[in-house]
Amino acid sequence: MLVTIPDVLTSQEVAHIRRVLETTAWIDGRKTAGDQAAVVKNNLQVPLDAPEAQDLGQIILRALGRNPSFTTAALPLSVLPPMFNRYDVGMTFGAHVDNSIRALPTGQRLRTDVSSTLFLTPPEDYDGGELVVHDTYGTHTVKLPAGHMVVYPATSLHSVTPVTRGSRWSAVFWTQSMVKDSWRRNMLYDLDRAIMRTRTMLPDDDPAVSALMAHYHNLLRHWAEM
Ligand code: NI
DSSP, rough: EEEOOOOOOOHHHHHHHHHHHHTTTOOEGGGSSSSHHHEEOOEEEOOSSSSSHHHHHHHHHHHHHTOHHHHHHOOOOEEOEEEEEEETTTEEEEEEEEHHHHHHTSSSSEOOOOEEEEESSSSGGGGEOOOEEEETTTTEOOEEEEEEEEEEEEEEEEEEEOOOEEOEEEEEEEESSSSOOOHHOOEEEEHHHHHHHHHHHSSSTTTTHHHHHHHHHHHHHHOOOO
């Protein structure tokens, strides 16, 4: 399941992040890839330990904290620091699956359950550069306005098509979810959306609403791991 979340960042936040990134030193993205991914990866990144990456990462983490759609879709336990990626003309990232375990700067290891790509350049700034995600329902091509984000299971094979004009900038990051199984996460997400819709039609004290909400929370209690 792919979930698209609009307006994760305000236009001011996008502009600020881009201004800072314009003055930042970028390095070869193969430095942070696993063995197989390094063979198919051709992009630029801001080093994870660069102060700019840490400051800008905090802006994104704060934005996620105020976003109920991200919370519902990812059920986050911990979010790894965002990485900033750039694809200039000719750059691409072939099909790969992201590393399953990643370390925080503290050394603590997290399981990557959910992948997120937050677009930082508007689609009209570049050609190509689509994120392509393969899941059990087929192939999905994603290219979103700046400040919008897509969230998908980290178990998915995915790629970025070659950029043929302009430059594509994004932030990518991984989340360890309270519910590691993507099928269960999807069911909770669908149930949450159905409850939201039901609450627009029935008062909150309607027994059907309370029963559905109880069901959601009891499933989450049953499945959540912390
Ligand atoms: Ni990836």
